[in-house]
Amino acid sequence: MSEEIKNFLYLNRRAPYGTIYAWESLEVVLIGAAFDQKVSLAFVDDGVFQIVKGQKTEQIGMKNFSPTYSALGDYDVNQLYVERESLEERGLTVDDLMHLTWEDEDEDWAEKDSIRVVSRAEMAEIITQQDVVFSF
């Protein structure tokens, strides 16, 4: 929709439930995907809980929106950076996260991992490379 292409980073800092930030952030990502920008997502602090697998929300009466993350690959949103220190501080490893993938049409639709675990220092570098940072 615009001739200009920018690097967009959605910085997810909060747990998926308890507040609506994570869910409404995802709504921006899905709408923004129509704008042909270069999009990445970052998960830091309690934000890493957003992509933990096996989420169950029946008992808190809220919609479990975590399956939506699996659809991001279909929207060409396939750069998901997860901060290693944030995982470790919460006793999590990459094995606790959903297996999020995308299909690379340039390589015969090969299935590739969307998640990349990066250090805090690398995350800082990734953030500085962006044109736009949406902080949620």
Place this chain on the structure above:
Amino acid sequence: MKFAIQINEGPYQHQASDSAYLFTRTALEKGHEIFRVFFYHDGVGNGTRLTTPPQDDRHIVNRWAELAEKYGLDLVVCVAAAQRRGLVDDGEAERNGKDATNIHPKFRISGLGQLIEAAVQSDRLVVFGD
């Protein structure tokens, strides 16, 4: 410089809208351009004309409206966030069968695409919130 402003918190409860207002007013006074102010999450509460603070307090909603009047600011409230939180204009009232509206006439309700567009078109997106 051209700025886009995003406000993620409601008025009075949180300072985000106050800080955004002071930033926006100062930027305009210094000759910068504000492409759009976009209200998201509980920030949509900054757009209700029914707000009635005590007389010795600042009127956050009217203050935004006066700035919009003076500088032709585009104050946009996210439709999805507004629907959840009961902020209604004529169109929304008709579509959703509501018996009242509460949006301030200097604000308008529109989609998230307005936020993305603002980020694309501006030199900087400045986000106010927690």
